Amino acid sequence: MSRHPHILENRFTDGDAQCQQYGEVNQLGGVFVNGRPLPNAVRLRIVELAQLGIRPCDISRQLRVSHGCVSKILARYHETGSILPGAIGGSKPRVTTPKVVAYIKELKQKDPGIFAWEIRDRLLSDGVCDKYNVPSVSSISRILRNKIGALVHHHSGASQHPHLYNSIYPTYPYATAAGAVPAKLPGVGSPPSPVTHCIAPPRGPQTHCWPSSHSVSDILANAHHHAAAAAAAAATGFRPTVQHPSVPSTAGQVTMAPDPTQNYNYYHMYLQSCNATPAASLAVMNGHHGLASPATNL
DNA sequence: CGCGTAACGGTTGAG
DNA sequence: GCCTCAACCGTTACG
Numbered sequence: 001m002s003r004h005p006h007i008l009e010n011r012f013t014d015g016d017a018q019c020q021q022y023g024e025v026n027q028l029g030g031v032f033v034n035g036r037p038l039p040n041a042v043r044l045r046i047v048e049l050a051q052l053g054i055r056p057c058d059i060s061r062q063l064r065v066s067h068g069c070v071s072k073i074l075a076r077y078h079e080t081g082s083i084l085p086g087a088i089g090g091s092k093p094r095v096t097t098p099k100v101v102a103y104i105k106e107l108k109q110k111d112p113g114i115f116a117w118e119i120r121d122r123l124l125s126d127g128v129c130d131k132y133n134v135p136s137v138s139s140i141s142r143i144l145r146n147k148i149g150a151l152v153h154h155h156s157g158a159s160q161h162p163h164l165y166n167s168i169y170p171t172y173p174y175a176t177a178a179g180a181v182p183a184k185l186p187g188v189g190s191p192p193s194p195v196t197h198c199i200a201p202p203r204g205p206q207t208h209c210w211p212s213s214h215s216v217s218d219i220l221a222n223a224h225h226h227a228a229a230a231a232a233a234a235a236t237g238f239r240p241t242v243q244h245p246s247v248p249s250t251a252g253q254v255t256m257a258p259d260p261t262q263n264y265n266y267y268h269m270y271l272q273s274c275n276a277t278p279a280a281s282l283a284v285m286n287g288h289h290g291l292a293s294p295a296t297n298l
Numbered sequence: 299c300g301c302g303t304a305a306c307g308g309t310t311g312a313g
Numbered sequence: 314g315c316c317t318c319a320a321c322c323g324t325t326a327c328g
Contacts, residue, residue, distance in 0.1 A: 035308035035322055057300055066324050088321040089310030
């Protein structure tokens with residue numbers, strides 16, 4: 001690829017910024033990879049520190065993450081209960097799913113004189129769509145014009161994959177896309193949306209219970225990060241202030257010792273996590289490791 | 299000074 | 314296999 005050939009060599013399947021050895025340095029001296037999410041360990045740390053009552057500006061300075069980012073992560077956490085970044089990339093799922101098309105077809109057959117706007121109302125009132133994924137009137141017109149006829153011949157493709165989109169459209173509201181992939185922080189406050197570990201992808205026609213690819217690795221990478229951070233801390237004399245998410249302290253009892261003025265540079269998190277071998281990472285991503293997946297605990 | 303957020307340049311992945 | 318597009322990212326700067 002023309003973009004960053006060097007980076008590519010260090011990038012694994014998903015956008016693990018953690019696995020890139022090239023980063024930039026922000027005004028605070030922190031390391032970041034442009035376009036990629038902060039490591040989960042850092043995200044987790046931000047929330048932990050906030051839970052301790054440390055001001056965002058202090059968190060920003062301590063972790064050397066821009067205050068805008070701290071603000072964004074905390075806002076998202078308060079809103080969705082998730083520390084995870086949203087799903088990056090991919091295309092917005094189409095609203096004209098086979099199911100919707102089939103329903104439009106059905107309405108049209110029952111009432112050939114029905115208007116597109118009436119169909120739209122019916123899609124809403126009948127619960128086939130919600131306000132977020134209901135097709136526009138023009139889309140419905142186009143469907144009536146183009147697809148219905150074809151579907152008659154094809155015997156309604158919707159029936160062939162009735163499950164394909166059904167599971168995702170109820171969760172379509174992308175305004176809270178991140179909320180669909182909540183890595184709930186146990187013991188850190190009480191996030192608003194209690195969720196199971198069955199993480200729904202914010203988009204994409206996955207039919208199984210599986211987070212987006214990078215969400216998976218982000219979650220699972222936590223094990224690496226915390227181990228790595230601890231190792232780095234040990235190696236550098238840092239206090240191991242990062243806790244394993246699956247062994248969280250209760251909200252009031254976070255054992256982070258450090259004095260908030262300490263310069264906590266998470267550069268080690270980047271470096272250490274970059275040491276993860278591709279094989280190991282892939283194994284982690286595929287769940288082929290002995291660790292109890294933090295994903296199930298988050 | 300602290301915080302929220304728009305703008306920006308970047309990455310990603312489905313279609 | 315490449316391209317497009319729209320999602321997301323964190324940083325920066327501004328109010």
